[in-house]
Amino acid sequence: MPVRRRVLLMTVAAALALAAASGARAQDVAAWRVECTGDGKSLDCRAIQQLFQRETRQLVLSVLARRAADPKGALLQIQMPLGLNLTEPIQIRVDNGAIEKYPIQTCTNVGCFAALTANERLVTSMRNGTDLKITFQDGNKKPIELAVPLLGFGVAFDKVRT
Numbered sequence: 001m002p003v004r005r006r007v008l009l010m011t012v013a014a015a016l017a018l019a020a021a022s023g024a025r026a027q028d029v030a031a032w033r034v035e036c037t038g039d040g041k042s043l044d045c046r047a048i049q050q051l052f053q054r055e056t057r058q059l060v061l062s063v064l065a066r067r068a069a070d071p072k073g074a075l076l077q078i079q080m081p082l083g084l085n086l087t088e089p090i091q092i093r094v095d096n097g098a099i100e101k102y103p104i105q106t107c108t109n110v111g112c113f114a115a116l117t118a119n120e121r122l123v124t125s126m127r128n129g130t131d132l133k134i135t136f137q138d139g140n141k142k143p144i145e146l147a148v149p150l151l152g153f154g155v156a157f158d159k160v161r162t
Contacts, residue, residue, distance in 0.1 A: 031152025034159045047156035049148050059111075061134065061146050065118075065153075067161045072120035074157065078134060079111045080104070085137035090114050094122070094129035094150070104136070127154040 036045040051061040062079040089101040102116045131147040138144055
């Protein structure tokens with residue numbers, strides 16, 4: 001394995017381990033927020049929650065929710081770090097609920113991405129739950145679970161849907 005790739009994998013693994021151990025779900029995490037962009041004719045809004053590594057403020061995980069064709073569902077996009085095992089799907093669940101699996105679709109220079117349509121049951125669980133738990137595997141197939149606080153999800157998502 002080339003030295004550069006090995007260093008990148010070790011850096012990602014270290015960042016993920018630090019994030020999990022030091023609380024990427026930091027106690028100072030804010031509620032979900034709404035961001036909108038527009039072209040003068042229409043607005044494109046999304047509800048966003050991000051987890052940062054506490055000491056370095058490096059982005060570890062980002063989840064955004066948009067309006068879906070089904071008014072009771074949501075389009076979710078999850079951004080994860082580079083260096084993941086791409087052959088295994090990510091697992092998501094709210095609190096200790098049922099696990100749902102979704103593939104990682106692509107990776108770019110800023111991270112790896114999974115996009116999914118959350119059904120009404122998952123959206124309702126997110127509205128009423130405490131944490132959205134996302135589990136993925138690092139390059140060594142070690143599972144890493146991060147908890148995304150759902151504080152303010154319902155309010156933010158309601159603003160996105162209007």
